[in-house]
Amino acid sequence: MSDLVLGVGTSHGPLLNTPPEDWGLRAAADRANRALVYRGAEYPYDDLLALRAPGFAAECELGVRRRRHSACREDIEELGRRIKAAALDVLVVVSSDHKEVFGDELLPQFAFYWGDTMRHEPFTQEQLHGMKPGLAIAEVANVPARSTVRPGHSALARHLIERTSAAGFDPAASRALPPGEWGNSGIPHGWGFIFEQVLGGAETPPTVPVFVNTFWEPNPPSAARCFDFGVALGEAIRTFPAPLRVGIVASGGLSHFVIDEELDRAFITALTGRDSDYLRSLPDAVLRSGTSEMRNWIVVAGALHSSSLTAELVGYEPCYRAEAGTGCAMAFMSWQDETTASAGARKDGS
Structure with a gap:
């Protein structure tokens, strides 16, 4: 049977791929936003700034940005080292689709890609020029320089589809991804x-992509549904009849585009403490906007809940880009055997 030997959680926000000197490009969008989500309510930027007075001007100083960005890059490299050291046969990556693949024609709560290979495509110059300010510089770092075919693991993916279905879930199954936003x-x-930044763009292990609709109404799954799906996913991995070393990754989060350090720290404590009651009870009102990507971490926490692996915070950096507290809180975590867990951990950078 297969064995879950490693878990990883990582943020993937655009500031991670953006020089700190350019973080203000996205801050301009924040200041124009009249529906910034914070603790279940929506605020225009100026109202949010008044609510969070005296604000976060000190956090937006260039020296602070540089320190936090550097720490995040170190943590990303550390996660890459841990994945490579685990000598995995397969990587299961749980993340959210921003209508890049699945659109308004069909938005599944959970979906598996079960093809033998997957395409990883660069952007055209026209596509990059059409992106919102501050996004192209980040997004180009998540794609290869040329069209690349990455390996999937169709046998494991099909098994996961069948077993989670038998457990009472109804995941969608895609053997050929739709053309999507970029065609x-x-x-x-x-x-x-994960492929380009965490693993360095090199040859990647066979990967099973798991899609979670974290963002889009009307059908994002509840926190409880995510955790329970994760439990079923973990059990399905362990019953695959081949001796595979499997790693599972949550990609996305934590709180954004309004940073809530109190929420993040409580969430991290629940992850490291296996507090399933807390994770299952997070309200939908909190899991909105980019913060909704915590759902990916909840799925992975469910998958690893019964394992003997130890959860460890590698690093946490609240990366502020505007005075009202907008930006992205970056977190990096691993679940490993106790004997290998703490060598490269840096933990909280606040």
């Missing part, structure tokens, strides 16, 4: 970040 059927940035 090329390429794997989206939540997975591309």
Whole structure:
């Protein structure tokens, strides 16, 4: 039977791939946003700034940005080292599709890609020029320089589809990704970040992509549904009849585009403490906007809940880009055997 030997959680926000000097490109979008989500309510930027007075101007100083960015890059490299050291046969990556692949025609709560290979496509110059300010510089780092075919693991993916279905879930199954936003059927940035940034763009292990609709109404799954799906996913991996070493990754989060450090720290404590009651009870009102990507971490926590692996925070950096507290809280975590867990951990950078 297969064995889950490693878990990883990583943020993938655009600031990670953006020089700190350019973080203000996205801050301009924040200041124009009249529906910034914070603790279940929506605020225009100026109202949010008044609510969070005296604000976060000190956090937006260039020296602080540089320190946090450097720490995040070190943590990404550390996660890459841990994945490579685990000598995995397969990587299961749980992330959210920003309507890059699945659109309004069909938005499944959970979906598996079970093809033998997947396309990982670069952007055209026209596509990059059409992106919102501050996104192209980040997104180009999540794709290869040329069209690339990455290996899947169709046998394991089909087994996961069948076993989670038998457990009472109804995942969608895609053997050929739709053309999607970019018209090329390429794997989206939540997975591309793992391939290019965490693993360095090198040869990647066979990967099973798991899509979670974290963002889009009317059918994002509840926190409880995500955790329970994760439990079923973990059990399905362990019953696959081949001696595979399997790793599982959550890609996305934590709180954004309004940072909530209190929420993040409580969430991290629940992950490291196996507090399933807390994870299952997070309200839908909190899991909105980019913060909704915590659902990916909840799925992975469910998959690893019964394992003997130890959860460890590698690093946490709240990366502020505007005075009202907008930006992205970056977190990096692994679940490993106790004997290998703490060598490269840096933990909280606040």
